[in-house]
Amino acid sequence: MRNxxxxxxxxxxxxxxxxxxxxxLTIAVNAGVEGTALKxxxxxxxxxxxxxxxxxxxxxxxxxxxxxxxxxSRTGAYDVIMLDDPWxxxxxxxxxxxxxxxxxxxxxxCLEVCRNPxxxxxxxxxxYVGNAQLFFYRKDLFEKYRLAAxxxxxxxxxxxKKIGEGEKMYGYVMRAAPGxxxxxxxxxxxxxxGGGVMEGNRAVCNSPPAVEALRFMLELGKxxxxxxxxxxxxxxxxxxxxxxxxxxxxxPAWIAAMDDPAKSKVVxxxxxxxxxxxxxxxxxxxxxxxxxxxxxxxxxxxxFDFIYWATEPAQMKQAALKGNPPTRRxxxxxxxxMAKFRSYPAQLASLESAxxxxxxxxxxxxxxxxxxxxxKANDGAMDPRAALNAAADSIQKILERNESATHP
Amino acid sequence: MNRRRxxxxxPWVLPSxxxxxxxxxxxxxxxxxxxxADRRNFTRLFTDRLFLTASIQTIWLTLSALSxxxxxxxxxxxxxxxxxxxxxxxxxxxxxxxxxPPVVAAVAWRLIYxxxxxxxxxxxxxxxxxxxxxxxxxGESSALASVILVDVWEWTPFLFLLLSAGLQAIPxxxxxxxxxxxxxxxxxxxxxxxxxxxxxxxxxxLLRTMDLVRIFDQxxxxxxxGPGTATETVSLYIYxxxxxxxxxxxxAAMSFVLLAATLLFSRGLLRAMxxx
Amino acid sequence: MKRTRAGWYExxxxxxxxxxxxxxxxxxxxxxxPVYWLLTISLKREVDQFAxxxxxxxxxxxxxxxxxxFAGGSFAAYFENSVLLAAISTLAALAIGVPAAYGLARFEWxxxxxxxxxxxxxxxxxxxxxxxxxxxxxxxRQARLLNSLTGLAIVYTGFNLPFVVWMMRGFFEEVxxxxxxxxxxxxxxRAGALLRIVLPLVRPGLAATAVFCLVVAWNxxxxxxxxxxxxxxxxxxxxxxxxxxxxxxxxxxxSAAGVVAMIPVLVFAAAAQKYLxxxxxxxxxxx
Numbered sequence: 010m011r012n013x014x015x016x017x018x019x020x021x022x023x024x025x026x027x028x029x030x031x032x033x034l035t036i037a038v039n040a041g042v043e044g045t046a047l048k049x050x051x052x053x054x055x056x057x058x059x060x061x062x063x064x065x066x067x068x069x070x071x072x073x074x075x076x077x078x079x080x081x082s083r084t085g086a087y088d089v090i091m092l093d094d095p096w097x098x099x100x101x102x103x104x105x106x107x108x109x110x111x112x113x114x115x116x117x118x119c120l121e122v123c124r125n126p127x128x129x130x131x132x133x134x135x136x137y138v139g140n141a142q143l144f145f146y147r148k149d150l151f152e153k154y155r156l157a158a159x160x161x162x163x164x165x166x167x168x169x170k171k172i173g174e175g176e177k178m179y180g181y182v183m184r185a186a187p188g189x190x191x192x193x194x195x196x197x198x199x200x201x202x203g204g205g206v207m208e209g210n211r212a213v214c215n216s217p218p219a220v221e222a223l224r225f226m227l228e229l230g231k232x233x234x235x236x237x238x239x240x241x242x243x244x245x246x247x248x249x250x251x252x253x254x255x256x257x258x259x260x261p262a263w264i265a266a267m268d269d270p271a272k273s274k275v276v277x278x279x280x281x282x283x284x285x286x287x288x289x290x291x292x293x294x295x296x297x298x299x300x301x302x303x304x305x306x307x308x309x310x311x312x313f314d315f316i317y318w319a320t321e322p323a324q325m326k327q328a329a330l331k332g333n334p335p336t337r338r339x340x341x342x343x344x345x346x347m348a349k350f351r352s353y354p355a356q357l358a359s360l361e362s363a364x365x366x367x368x369x370x371x372x373x374x375x376x377x378x379x380x381x382x383x384x385k386a387n388d389g390a391m392d393p394r395a396a397l398n399a400a401a402d403s404i405q406k407i408l409e410r411n412e413s414a415t416h417p
Numbered sequence: 418m419n420r421r422r423x424x425x426x427x428p429w430v431l432p433s434x435x436x437x438x439x440x441x442x443x444x445x446x447x448x449x450x451x452x453x454a455d456r457r458n459f460t461r462l463f464t465d466r467l468f469l470t471a472s473i474q475t476i477w478l479t480l481s482a483l484s485x486x487x488x489x490x491x492x493x494x495x496x497x498x499x500x501x502x503x504x505x506x507x508x509x510x511x512x513x514x515x516x517x518p519p520v521v522a523a524v525a526w527r528l529i530y531x532x533x534x535x536x537x538x539x540x541x542x543x544x545x546x547x548x549x550x551x552x553x554x555x556g557e558s559s560a561l562a563s564v565i566l567v568d569v570w571e572w573t574p575f576l577f578l579l580l581s582a583g584l585q586a587i588p589x590x591x592x593x594x595x596x597x598x599x600x601x602x603x604x605x606x607x608x609x610x611x612x613x614x615x616x617x618x619x620x621x622x623l624l625r626t627m628d629l630v631r632i633f634d635q636x637x638x639x640x641x642x643g644p645g646t647a648t649e650t651v652s653l654y655i656y657x658x659x660x661x662x663x664x665x666x667x668x669a670a671m672s673f674v675l676l677a678a679t680l681l682f683s684r685g686l687l688r689a690m691x692x693x
Numbered sequence: 694m695k696r697t698r699a700g701w702y703e704x705x706x707x708x709x710x711x712x713x714x715x716x717x718x719x720x721x722x723x724x725x726x727p728v729y730w731l732l733t734i735s736l737k738r739e740v741d742q743f744a745x746x747x748x749x750x751x752x753x754x755x756x757x758x759x760x761x762x763f764a765g766g767s768f769a770a771y772f773e774n775s776v777l778l779a780a781i782s783t784l785a786a787l788a789i790g791v792p793a794a795y796g797l798a799r800f801e802w803x804x805x806x807x808x809x810x811x812x813x814x815x816x817x818x819x820x821x822x823x824x825x826x827x828x829x830x831x832x833x834r835q836a837r838l839l840n841s842l843t844g845l846a847i848v849y850t851g852f853n854l855p856f857v858v859w860m861m862r863g864f865f866e867e868v869x870x871x872x873x874x875x876x877x878x879x880x881x882x883r884a885g886a887l888l889r890i891v892l893p894l895v896r897p898g899l900a901a902t903a904v905f906c907l908v909v910a911w912n913x914x915x916x917x918x919x920x921x922x923x924x925x926x927x928x929x930x931x932x933x934x935x936x937x938x939x940x941x942x943x944x945x946x947x948s949a950a951g952v953v954a955m956i957p958v959l960v961f962a963a964a965a966q967k968y969l970x971x972x973x974x975x976x977x978x979x980x
Binding site: 424425426427428429430432433434436437439440441442443444445447448451493496497499500503507509510511512513514516517518519520521522524525526527528529533534536539540542543570574627630631633634637638652655656659660665668669672673675676679680682683686687 | 713714716717720721723724725727728730731734742743745746747789790792793795796797799800801802803806807810812814815816817819820821822823824825826827828829831832847848850851852854855858908911912914915919929930933934937944947948951954955958959962963
């Protein structure tokens with residue numbers, strides 16, 4: 010019996026030696042609808058290539074933190090990461106350069122945010138989820154009140170009033186919770202009125218057009234459900250789905266739910282269109298999710314293999330069938346998908362004209378500050394001009410502290 | 418002969434000292450290096466409005482939670498102590514909230530607090546209350562109070578436990594004497610029980626304060642510091658500065674302020690514990 | 694008439710005697726209701742989780758969330774990590790801390806050094822974790838111990854150690870010196886005396902300390918959040934937190950994991966009931 014121990018040790022040693030190093034890939038994805046498609050693709054790739062796949066799913070904020078930490082300290086924990094395009098400027102310095110430039114089937118606005126410097130530099134990521142804001146409105150109610158499809162924000166306001174009063178519902182609903190929510194809903198308005206957040210290294214979010222845009226937002230707020238200053242995507246979509254609100258800005262991810270009888274009371278009644286304009290043509294905010302390989306990854310070859318594979322037309326089509334907004338023009342224009350998703354033409358148009366958020370490594374901090382003041386204004390706690398002045402002040406301080414980069 | 422002899426117990430203690438030096442003191446020194454890398458980190462402490470807000474919110478949360486937990490804990494201790502039977506059962510049952518992983522407690526309360534689907538608003542609605550404005554952790558003005566409530570639920574048992582033990586430790590003679598003298602229950606409590614309980618009370622308050630000042634887990638799960646910065650305490654602001662804005666130097670500088678506050682309390686705590 | 698009045702007084706007195714019990718029961722209900730609710734959410738079908746009015750009992754139970762989380766998801770790995778971590782760090786903390794506590798309690802120390810060292814050790818427990826987390830992250834990365842159970846175990850040992858020393862010192866001081874002295878006169882070494890004679894005497898204290906360390910390691914969140922990156926080392930609390938997303942909350946998986954995370958703690962509490970209350974209160978109050 011005493012000889013058993015050495016024998017066991019020997020066996021264990023031999024066993025561990027004979028195991029061939031297995032191919033493996035660790036992927037960090039967003040724990041939400043955006044990450045589902047990539048997760049499925051990863052599992053498929055893993056099976057086809059006899060590789061062990063580990064998927065780390067994290068909620069938005071924590072995904073950013075974990076990826077940031079891994080990238081800047083080059084720990085090599087993740088081989089493929091999913092990133093929201095506003096994160097790109099900050100992460101670019103630690104991403105591995107793509108071995109081959111992507112082809113031109115990709116929508117150009119999506120490709121532009123994958124380059125550092127913006128639009129002109131080397132490619133460091135591939136676009137996977139083609140998200141651009143759309144304008145959702147109740148086509149049936151517009152027809153009932155003989156309103157033309159809204160082309161400007163003034164149209165929206167008029168319609169909100171008419172429909173709200175006539176139907177005893179809320180004409181408009183928006184996300185105004187502090188942070189990413191309110192900023193996402195404000196940017197289209199800001200841009201439509203001709204305003205901007207930053208110019209070079211200067212904060213210009215308190216310019217006269219910007220103040221006008223914010224005042225307009227508060228006007229729209231009068232036709233929105235009470236408490237909207239705390240709303241996020243859940244609440245906005247709930248109001249649309251339940252038929253208690255008539256219009257909103259929204260993301261393509263919610264389109265499927267609108268036509269799903271299990272979730273929606275307004276199946277087939279919502280139209281998805283381009284963002285209304287005002288002084289400037291309407292543009293939706295770009296919110297593409299990219300896939301990239303950290304410079305510190307220990308399995309870079311496999312990682313690149315995977316992301317090129319996942320963004321191939323055949324794979325993207327599979328993902329699109331499951332509800333993932335694609336980033337390739339050919340898929341948006343493929344007949345069978347257009348038959349299945351009636352919103353595709355609008356989505357493609359929106360994506361092609363979408364505008365990304367300012368390209369700065371400090372966007373996180375800036376959005377945070379900006380969001381606090383915008384929400385306060387919508388809450389009635391601060392006057393719009395004062396709120397924007399305070400925001401500009403705060404953003405200026407952030408920029409000066411960090412001396413950051415270019416913006417669109 | 419009797420000069421610098423190493424105390425006999427020293428080798429027994431040495432491994433612990435080495436481990437703690439490596440894991441607590443060295444990181445502290447490292448932190449100083451991180452913070453001092455940029456002199457502006459320290460001046461920013463005074464002009465940063467967000468740091469000021471976080472500090473005020475931390476102080477407010479600490480004072481509110483502490484006073485409620487203390488009063489409730491004392492009441493529970495007196496109550497359970499007065500029961501003739503089942504004390505052990507009640508004590509164990511009441512301990513459960515504080516034994517849970519704080520993350521689990523926070524998750525449970527997040528479910529409860531959800532304005533649309535949570536059981537709190539659901540039950541209130543059933544009882545006829547108007548719940549549209551009751552946003553609990555999602556509303557800017559109610560978020561901090563909601564967080565305090567969770568802390569009270571979770572940690573009142575801790576104060577209950579300590580005060581209970583303190584009550585048990587009170588010798589029966591002074592109480593008997595007072596009763597024989599004809600004093601009423603309130604007089605006995607105020608003039609006999611409370612003074613004898615004071616050391617325990619001080620201990621409990623200091624221990625809890627130190628934990629409250631650095632509160633993190635529950636708030637991280639419940640609100641992540643939001644909405645906006647409504648529930649952002651110093652710990653959360655430091656966390657955000659370090660891991661979201663990647664500013665390790667400034668985060669280190671702020672953490673020293675937190676450390677200083679904790680040291681103040683810990684000195685008082687050590688003195689109180691030694692005084693027993 | 695005398696009988697009725699006496700009867701009323703009796704009844705009133707009996708009722709009054711019940712009030713404290715009712716209050717205690719109410720307190721227990723408040724303490725346990727959220728826990729119970731979490732349990733029901735983990736067992737309800739998704740459509741029932743959001744039902745109005747809220748169903749406390751009488752819903753159809755399902756184990757799908759547990760299946761999804763543990764069989765299909767990564768929670769089995771998180772659970773394993775948490776168990777290993779708690780066990781290893783507790784053993785290590787005891788192995789290093791018990792001798793230290795003994796050393797401080799038993800030997801002669803010049804000029805109050807034993808108190809000074811004791812205080813110093815205890816004060817490290819009072820360091821807010823957020824102060825040391827970034828340096829520890831960088832240190833572990835240097836040592837290639839990031840995202841590993843070993844690295845995390847070392848960190849956990851570090852912060853259970855002060856508590857072990859503090860608690861056990863109190864218990865050792867309760868044991869009369871004569872007992873070891875008698876054994877050493879019989880030829881026993883100091884270490885042997887500790888192991889064979891003294892430790893058995895402080896078994897309740899040791900148990901309480903061990904349970905406390907296990908619970909602290911099991912519940913810990915911040916260090917695990919930052920120092921782990923993948924399934925290889927992520928613990929249960931981190932796994933639970935990662936299910937709380939921005940737009941939708943995966944209530945089923947989250948609550949199932951939460952319930953599982955609660956169970957060991959509750960089992961310990963039940964098993965170590967006597968020791969726990971005594972140990973926690975003694976340790977805390979004794980000082």
